[in-house]
Amino acid sequence: MKITNAAKERLRIMFIAKHALGDGSMHREDGNHAVYHHEMRSILEGLGLNLTVANSFEALFEKPDVDFVFTLLNRAGFFNSEMLGPLLCTRHGIPFLGASPILRGLGDDKHLTKRAAAAAGVPTAPWAIYRRGAPVDEAKCPRADRYVIKPNASSASWGVRDASDWTGVRTAIEEIHEERHDAIVEPFLTGSDAEVPVLTIGDPVLLPMFIFRQADPDHLRTYAEKRELRQQRQHYSLDRLTDPVMSQQIAGFTRKLWDEFRPFDYGRFEFRVNEDTGVVHFLEVNLNCNLWSQKVFGKAAAMAGWTQSELIETILAESLRRQGLMG
Secondary structure (H helix, E strand, O other): OOOOHHHHHOOEEEEEEOOOOOOOOOEEEEEOOHHHHHHHHHHHOOOOEEEEEOOOOOHHHOOOOEEEEEEEEOOOOOOOOOHHHHHHHHHHOOEOOOHHHHHHHHOOHHHHHHHHHHHHOOOOOEEEEEEOOOOOOOHHHHOOOOOOEEEOOOOOOOOOEOOOHHHHHHHHHHHHHHHHOOEEHHHHHHHOOEEEEEEEEOOEEEOOOEEEEOOOOOOOHHHHOOOOOOOOOOOEEEOOOOOOHHHHHHHHHHHHOEEEEEOOOEEEEEEOOOOOOEEEEEEEEEEOOOOOOOOOOHHHHHOOOOOOHHHHHHHHHHHHHHHHOOO
């Protein structure tokens, strides 16, 4: 989709992201996220939009003189910060990119998302949620030889830990609680992550699926590896998911799930797949996911024959159309 010239002339659009004012260099804590935000700003400027750029929520505390907010300001260092941008826009009555605050909360809360998946008949591994301030009860914990413990609203594997017994699990939960986050615990699943990018053009559309294939399917990927903050200690490859049976199965699961989150403009649905056994489990959904050209969404768009600029313009144009701003 294209943004009409009339809309470009009429609409005042704010782009807000943590590194929106940066020069595109790697950041010591956020790594390649800084590169991503700079790329996004450059693309939006290249589209000829009437663009205002900001890098903090303070830009939304008072109502800004804009018609639409393109917000990528998600993890802001405090609990449930993912919802604040959409909430501030909603308070001011300003349309914005992506799902509503309550749907963002549903998507970012891994426990609630897994409940939605289970209700839709999509398989997910057993799990336990340990809210900060609630009892840490061993009886809730599923039985496994190895566990993954992480903040319940973690992104890019931030804060992920593993353990092989309840003592280790409890310690990890307590550490996460001390960091002022809820904790989710689930069995470690051997395999690789299948990545399913979805955008809406009226209705949701599946872009080409990828698999983040690990040389060692028992390795636990970390935040530092995903953000390229350190040398990856083992081989990974981002490959097109070509297995026809598995692809069809995952596409079916994704279609069962996406109505829970509509309208969302774009998002990435993730599954853990064991290529030896063919077993597939739903992991999570990322409604305000990474759109960088070097990540799944950008590579899927390229696989579909789009440039990165065409991908971003299509997502933005559809959101503007959906919210009555394209006329």
